[in-house]
Amino acid sequence: MSNNQIKNKRNIKRFIPPFMRKKTFAYSMLTVNILFITWVVVTETGLADELFLPGPLKIWQSFIEVSTEGYQGNTLFVHVFTSVNRILAAFIMACFIGIPMGVLMGASKIARALLNPLIEFYRPLPPLGLYTLLVMWLGIGEESKLALLFLAALPGLIIATIQAVQNIDPVYLRVAKGLGASKKTILFNVYLPAAGPTILAGMRISLGFTYTVLVAAEIVAASAGIGWMIWDAAKFLLSDVVIMGLIVLGLTGIGLDIFMRFIGRILMPWTRYLGP
Amino acid sequence: MKNILNKVSKTLFGSLSAMTLLMMTFPIEAFAKPKKITVGYLNLVNAQLVTKNLGLIQKEMPGVEVEHIKVGGGGDMLRAIAAKQVDFGGLGNPPTAIGVTRKLPIDGIMVLNMLDFVEAMVVRTDANIKSFKDLKGKTVAAPFGSTTHYLLLQALADEGIDPSSMTILDLRPNDIAAAWARGDLDAAWFWEPNLDKAVKRGGNIFMTSGIMEKRGYPTWDVGVVMKSFAKKYPEYVEKFVKAECAGIDFWINNPAKTAKIIAEELSLDLEDATRMMKGTEMVPCKKQLTSQYMGTSDDIGGFADTLVKTSKFLVSQKRLPKQLKRKDYEKFLDPSYLEKVVD
Numbered sequence: 001m002s003n004n005q006i007k008n009k010r011n012i013k014r015f016i017p018p019f020m021r022k023k024t025f026a027y028s029m030l031t032v033n034i035l036f037i038t039w040v041v042v043t044e045t046g047l048a049d050e051l052f053l054p055g056p057l058k059i060w061q062s063f064i065e066v067s068t069e070g071y072q073g074n075t076l077f078v079h080v081f082t083s084v085n086r087i088l089a090a091f092i093m094a095c096f097i098g099i100p101m102g103v104l105m106g107a108s109k110i111a112r113a114l115l116n117p118l119i120e121f122y123r124p125l126p127p128l129g130l131y132t133l134l135v136m137w138l139g140i141g142e143e144s145k146l147a148l149l150f151l152a153a154l155p156g157l158i159i160a161t162i163q164a165v166q167n168i169d170p171v172y173l174r175v176a177k178g179l180g181a182s183k184k185t186i187l188f189n190v191y192l193p194a195a196g197p198t199i200l201a202g203m204r205i206s207l208g209f210t211y212t213v214l215v216a217a218e219i220v221a222a223s224a225g226i227g228w229m230i231w232d233a234a235k236f237l238l239s240d241v242v243i244m245g246l247i248v249l250g251l252t253g254i255g256l257d258i259f260m261r262f263i264g265r266i267l268m269p270w271t272r273y274l275g276p
Numbered sequence: 277m278k279n280i281l282n283k284v285s286k287t288l289f290g291s292l293s294a295m296t297l298l299m300m301t302f303p304i305e306a307f308a309k310p311k312k313i314t315v316g317y318l319n320l321v322n323a324q325l326v327t328k329n330l331g332l333i334q335k336e337m338p339g340v341e342v343e344h345i346k347v348g349g350g351g352d353m354l355r356a357i358a359a360k361q362v363d364f365g366g367l368g369n370p371p372t373a374i375g376v377t378r379k380l381p382i383d384g385i386m387v388l389n390m391l392d393f394v395e396a397m398v399v400r401t402d403a404n405i406k407s408f409k410d411l412k413g414k415t416v417a418a419p420f421g422s423t424t425h426y427l428l429l430q431a432l433a434d435e436g437i438d439p440s441s442m443t444i445l446d447l448r449p450n451d452i453a454a455a456w457a458r459g460d461l462d463a464a465w466f467w468e469p470n471l472d473k474a475v476k477r478g479g480n481i482f483m484t485s486g487i488m489e490k491r492g493y494p495t496w497d498v499g500v501v502m503k504s505f506a507k508k509y510p511e512y513v514e515k516f517v518k519a520e521c522a523g524i525d526f527w528i529n530n531p532a533k534t535a536k537i538i539a540e541e542l543s544l545d546l547e548d549a550t551r552m553m554k555g556t557e558m559v560p561c562k563k564q565l566t567s568q569y570m571g572t573s574d575d576i577g578g579f580a581d582t583l584v585k586t587s588k589f590l591v592s593q594k595r596l597p598k599q600l601k602r603k604d605y606e607k608f609l610d611p612s613y614l615e616k617v618v619d
Binding site for chain 1: 354358375378379380417440444445447454455460590595596597
């Protein structure tokens with residue numbers, strides 16, 4: 001191979017993002033492609049009832065239609081925007097409350113004993129059961145929807161943070177204390193940096209869980225939101241809109257997760273790559 | 277997932293039973309008897325409660341396990357039907373129009389009830405709503421996809437009022453009652469037994485589904501059977517219709533006892549149950565075969581026209597992709613079981 005050819009190859013490579021150059025990416029694409037081809041085959045041959053599983057083309061058409069003309073008064077963008085707003089608002093609130101609570105509970109046995117019963121009790125409750133009560137208390141507006149998402153996000157954050165704080169090597173603490181560090185310094189320079197990676201992993205899991213509650217949160221008295229759109233379309237057996245909505249929901253979720261990892265890498269450059 | 281598993285197991289089961297049928301001798305089919313039937317009934321006030329309470333279906337089918345499942349509204353019932361979780365169901369005209377147009381494998385076999393003031397629009401007394409025009413800027417609730425949602429939008433269209441001039445919320449009947457109690461709503465069009473809770477908490481009735489019927493928009497619930505079930509066990513569909521007809525006759529002939537049954541089934545006061553009963557019109561099975569209702573096998577009646585009208589409306593609302601011809605809605609209505617029972 002001449003020098004020129006090697007240079008050319010490198011030039012081409014530069015345009016492919018690093019994660020796409022990995023072998024694992026090819027395997028991931030294989031799964032996606034197999035799924036897609038099965039979908040096409042099953043729908044084209046009439047093996048699947050069109051009412052339950054429309055073909056990819058139908059889904060694409062409904063994507064275009066809802067993007068341009070909208071579904072029940074709002075375009076797809078508005079639906080996604082409304083939902084992402086709800087999720088982020090609730091999630092950020094949960095981070096601001098859950099992470100400090102977790103640090104507190106991880107560092108202090110008394111705090112853990114005080115707060116644990118509350119969290120352990122409501123954590124396994126099904127969101128819909130909780131929601132009925134939230135609607136009665138907070139009404140049918142945004143408050144109850146945000147509260148449900150918030151409550152879904154909270155336990156994962158707290159538990160991950162407790163774990164993270166408890167797993168900090170005690171040597172770090174002893175060294176810091178021995179060198180005369182104040183409580184504030186210990187919190188910001190020992191606890192948070194050392195616990196950061198585990199907290200970030202907890203945040204990612206928690207955000208994923210918040211996502212799963214979205215449809216439930218938008219069932220009651222919503223008129224926009226991707227979860228509501230899916231729920232409403234299901235009522236009218238518009239399965240193309242339902243499936244399209246689910247795909248968009250999934251992709252938005254992946255997008256948010258990538259965004260979180262990106263933020264994590266900026267805030268905590270010492271973090272090892274956390275895996276896919 | 278459950279749906280797929282269900283389907284797989286059903287196909288497996290279907291092919292297995294077909295094989296056994298082949299292996300055995302032919303007269304087996306004449307004795308085809310389901311092991312269990314599932315009846316989905318709507319959470320509203322009609323004679324299906326009587327049929328259930330008196331065990332009339334069970335009496336018609338000794339040895340068959342009969343299960344009743346309460347379903348909140350038409351939207352949920354459609355999903356239950358699409359997932360093949362019920363053998364018999366009940367649907368209001370909008371969900372029926374959706375189901376038939378989307379080619380769900382169901383047949384309409386009888387009239388369950390005509391909706392009068394058992395469905396009504398309740399308005400908050402202090403909201404000062406005297407006409408549909410006064411709804412502008414207010415918060416109105418209705419279960420989307422149901423008969424009342426259909427009537428609300430139809431009434432607004434008739435009065436030339438833009439629905440976007442008010443907030444219309446999608447809530448299920450029990451959620452409407454809860455939101456109403458908190459004072460979140462100004463008006464709601466829904467049905468008993470929850471309607472009463474709103475009336476008792478500072479509401480009064482502004483419009484009823486009975487009045488809308490007189491304006492040319494009848495709403496009703498029709499009894500449906502899964503096509504696959506009807507094909508396999510036609511005699512059992514007849515038995516079901518017979519039992520429901522007996523329930524309707526009981527309702528008409530024994531109002532006092534019926535009220536007691538309804539009070540028991542829905543945990544209501546006897547007085548409330550009596551009033552709600554009057555708000556639902558039961559049609560004797562013989563009358564169901566007249567042109568206003570199901571009609572006869574040779575001459576399908578007015579229900580087909582309601583379905584055409586409802587579908588047309590749903591298409592204009594973009595809730596349905598397209599509309600079918602009257603002929604197709606006629607095919608859905610099958611009065612033949614009624615005809616056999618009445619004779």
